Each structure stands twice: as structure tokens, then as C-alpha cells.
Amino acid sequence: MKNSLKPNKRVVGTIAVLGVLALTVTGCTRTATDGGAGAGTGADETAAPSPGITDTTLSLGISSPLSGPTAGPGSCSVAGLDSYLEAQNAAGGFEFGDGKTREVTLTYLDDTYDPAKTVSNFKQLVGDGIFAYVGALGTPTNAAIMPIANSEEVPQVLLVTGATAFSEDQKANPWTFGLLPTYYDEANTFGKLLADAGKPITVAVLSQNDDFGKDYVAGLTDAIEGSDVTIVDSATYEPTDTTLDSQVTQLAASKADVLMSAVSVTPLQVGVLTKAQSIGWLPRIFLPSNTSTPGTILEPGGATAYPAVYSTSLTKVPASPTFAEDEDVKAYNAAFAEYGSKIAAVYTPHCAWSYAEGAILGEAFKGMEEPTRDSFMTALKSIKDFQAPLLLDGITVDTTRDDQPAISGLTLVQASGPGYAPAKAY
Known part of the structure; x- marks a missing residue:
């Protein structure tokens, strides 16, 4: 990974990661009978790869507030995802449903939680040829992008926001999909x-x-x-x-x-x-x-x-003594120390959420039979009862519903000492 700070304070990070994120943000090259999000190709057709994916690599993008008052959550939304992807990359990469293993790069830009900057960043990422736009934080920022992403048929998925607008009508916005409970x-x-x-x-x-x-x-x-x-x-x-x-x-x-x-x-x-x-x-x-x-x-x-x-x-707290011996937490802590800590200095729940997001993307890649956005969206929307790492017991991933985000389970908690415990009755 390499970072650069430009005069306009836009931070660009390039993260090498293995095929965990099969998404792209430029226009999708499809056959004449390819029908849009979730549509496959005929039995006798060969799908042309979408921009941002080759036999060995895949390119993702994200715009997030890396500076300003929302920098903590914004940085964690990148850092957790990076930690999962980089760790999987180091372990040999991600296997895709087409039988190939790919290295994935994640480019992230700073938008300071300004919708206008987010739109500019999104257009830049599209122009640079990413496969998909993933895990972005924020309701107003994602709302500014949604009509563009759906018009250009760019996956805008697993968004780190609980606004119902991103999940309640996926038939109207087939390229947009939320991650978190509403x-x-x-x-x-x-x-x-x-x-x-x-x-x-x-x-x-x-x-x-x-x-x-x-x-x-x-x-x-x-x-x-x-x-x-x-x-x-x-x-x-x-x-x-x-x-x-x-x-x-x-x-x-x-x-x-x-x-x-x-x-x-x-x-x-x-x-x-x-x-x-x-x-x-x-x-x-x-x-x-x-x-x-x-x-x-x-x-x-x-x-x-x-x-x-x-x-x-909805997730285990990595710093909590309660989960000190949990294997998922151990893996997260090791990955974050090596990769994520370079991006986010302070933990917020967004670090754990986006780490789980990486695993959801990896699960989608396993079902992605062709190197196209359509195939990715079909695979992403076919996950059910998946226990992503760090999710609390009883909370699973179900992407098959047209009016709900990927995760909908919640546990009510109450502040207790330095952290939280299950909530007591009012």
C-alpha cells in the first residue's frame, strides 16, 4: 500500500488485496443480451470482462471522510476493510467462482463528508477504471452518488450507513445496497x-x-x-x-x-x-x-x-476482555495492527463493520462465475445465513431480501464501566 497527500488534502491510498472485492466503477462491457444488474449471459455466450478486472487483478474504490469532524468513523470504514483484504491477500488471495484467484486494489479518497466532494471523487474513481464502489460511509454522501451509480450501472454496495433509502427499494436502485441495520x-x-x-x-x-x-x-x-x-x-x-x-x-x-x-x-x-x-x-x-x-x-x-x-x-468489540480469546477477534487484531492502524488511529465500530464487510465480499466472489459486474451483483444478492467474522452470535448476513440491508440483527446494550453490557429493562 502507498499513500500520498496532495495540496488539496485529498488522500489517495492504493491497497493491494486479493480478489476480495470483485466490483468495478466504470461502465460495464456486456454482450448484446446482457440485461443489467444481476443478469447473466446465455449458455453459448462468453461474457466480456467489466472494466477493473483481469484474470489476476480487481480494482475497487471508496470515498470517505479521512479528515474533518467525521474522520474517525470515515477512516475506520476504510481501515477495517483494508485489514481484511490485505490479510487475505497475504494468505494467498481470494478464489472466484470462475476458478481464478485475483489480487484486489482499493483506492480511497478523502471527501471530508462533503457530498459535492464525494461526487467528484466518485467520478474520478470511475474514470480511473475501478470495478466497484464499496463500503462508503455516510447518508448524504451516498445519496449524492446513488443516482449516478445506478445510471452508469456501477455497483455501490455494502454502504456503511443505516438509511433505509439504500435498501428499501432495490428494484428501483439495483446497483445500490446497504450493509448495516437500518x-x-x-x-x-x-x-x-x-x-x-x-x-x-x-x-x-x-x-x-x-x-x-x-x-x-x-x-x-x-x-x-x-x-x-x-x-x-x-x-x-x-x-x-x-x-x-x-x-x-x-x-x-x-x-x-x-x-x-x-x-x-x-x-x-x-x-x-x-x-x-x-x-x-x-x-x-x-x-x-x-x-x-x-x-x-x-x-x-x-x-x-x-x-x-x-x-x-452487532459486532464483537475487539478490545473487550470478553472476546480476548475469540479466534475472529485475534485475526482482526493482528490484521488491523499490521494494516489498518496506518489508516485509522482510533477505533470506532466502523472498523469492525467494514472488516466483516470484507468477508461478505469474499463470499460473493466465490459465487461470481464471470468477470462482470452483473455476475458480482447476482452473487452478492445470493448470500444467506452467512456468519461473517466479528458478528455477534445470532446475527448473520442475508442479502436475498429486496427491502433490507445485508445485516439486520441488533443487540440492545447499556454502558457499563469502560464498555457496554446487555441492556437491562428500563
Whole structure:
């Protein structure tokens, strides 16, 4: 791998990895009867390779916030995937369904979580001839790319975002596919915990002013319908905001028992926790899984001041003593120390999520019978009951559903000491 820093602060990393990522981002060369995403070729036809793949190599691309306030999650979204791919590459590479073993390269560009930069980066990657665009972080950034990717028939898959927009209508957007449980499901899980308490509870909601926030509000609202739980106030924010003090002050006036802080930007989430404390408001807190890391959120936010802090989880925590002897965790820690640590200095759950993503791609490559995007998409959408490394027991990968992301299982957890434990009843 080699990195270079250009004057415009765009970071480009080229990562040699074996056939784990059979995806491409330039136009697909197909036979006359090739019918689009998931379509195969006739028995007597020979499929022409898509751009970005040869008999021995495959090229992938990703745009992610490697600098700015979302750099922690953005860097982890690259680092975890790189760790898996590089480790597999060093072990001999990935076998594809066409009988070949390929080396895969991953090029990553910095977009600072700016949709305009993401579009520019995507076009650059397409122009450079990648096979597919994989594992990108962010709701607004991926939303900006989705119409382009589907128009140009470029796989935009296993996205590190829980927005329902990327998975709920895959027939309309056949080249786009999410990785993570939806924000709707995450908030719905929170809401069920509150509803099951069987007593009056008031809730204040802080959410992003986009699909991320709308999904959260909808999931919570549906879960508490008919219960004694009431949303008494709500506020929204923009990812470009530098502080959410005014929103927290507004919500604190409601004296709500619970604050669902669906904030996706790390420093803003820390600011929410510290501001509420400073004005004497100490509700129970619900945090989304993407901004709930102990080291980057709970500790700097002084989370121990609150009666309880809840979140959700789908992967093992590599640093947790509970999983110290787990073989998947051992493999992750070794791979990350050698490869991923060069990209991400601080762990967030995105490191584990994207590591599991690498294994899902590897599983798809095993079913990829032709060197084309169509064959890749068909194989990717045929995975069922796959236990990807680091996923918690009982959580598996199922890509066969047209309205759900690759992973949909969640575990509700509660902050305990330096980490999280299974959540107790409210």
C-alpha cells in the first residue's frame, strides 16, 4: 500500500488485496443480451470482462471522510476493510467462482463528508477504471452518488450507513445496497424498550435533518404507538453545524425523561452530552451505534453522569476482555495492527463493520462465475445465513431480501464501566 497527500488534502491510498472485492466503477462491457444488474449471459455466450478486472487483478474504490469532524468513523470504514483484504491477500488471495484467484486494489479518497466532494471523487474513481464502489460511509454522501451509480450501472454496495433509502427499494436502485441495520430498526429497538416499561415516559428527540433523522423518528414513533411513552419535543441539526448547544437547551426545557440523540458526527455528539450536564439536565440517553464508542464518545462526553446510556451493537468489540480469546477477534487484531492502524488511529465500530464487510465480499466472489459486474451483483444478492467474522452470535448476513440491508440483527446494550453490557429493562 502507498499513500500520498496532495495540496488539496485529498488522500489517495492504493491497497493491494486479493480478489476480495470483485466490483468495478466504470461502465460495464456486456454482450448484446446482457440485461443489467444481476443478469447473466446465455449458455453459448462468453461474457466480456467489466472494466477493473483481469484474470489476476480487481480494482475497487471508496470515498470517505479521512479528515474533518467525521474522520474517525470515515477512516475506520476504510481501515477495517483494508485489514481484511490485505490479510487475505497475504494468505494467498481470494478464489472466484470462475476458478481464478485475483489480487484486489482499493483506492480511497478523502471527501471530508462533503457530498459535492464525494461526487467528484466518485467520478474520478470511475474514470480511473475501478470495478466497484464499496463500503462508503455516510447518508448524504451516498445519496449524492446513488443516482449516478445506478445510471452508469456501477455497483455501490455494502454502504456503511443505516438509511433505509439504500435498501428499501432495490428494484428501483439495483446497483445500490446497504450493509448495516437500518436507523429505523435501531430506533424501533429503543422504542420497544421504553414501551415495554409499561409506565409514562417522556422523550425528547435530536436528529439530523435528512433521511438519517427521519428514519430514527419513524422507528421510535412506530414502536411507542399505543404505549404510555410520549415524544414531548424534538429538534434537528445539520452535519455542518459546529455546535448543538441551542438544540440541547431547547430540549432540556421539556424536562424529558429520555433523550434520543441521533447525532452522527462525533464532536457534536460529545457536545450534546457535555451541554446537557452543564445545564443540569440528566435524562436517560439513547445513542446510535455509529456515535457510541466509549473512547471517543462516552469518556469525553462524561456519560457516567447519566442514569443510563443505551446503544445497539452487532459486532464483537475487539478490545473487550470478553472476546480476548475469540479466534475472529485475534485475526482482526493482528490484521488491523499490521494494516489498518496506518489508516485509522482510533477505533470506532466502523472498523469492525467494514472488516466483516470484507468477508461478505469474499463470499460473493466465490459465487461470481464471470468477470462482470452483473455476475458480482447476482452473487452478492445470493448470500444467506452467512456468519461473517466479528458478528455477534445470532446475527448473520442475508442479502436475498429486496427491502433490507445485508445485516439486520441488533443487540440492545447499556454502558457499563469502560464498555457496554446487555441492556437491562428500563
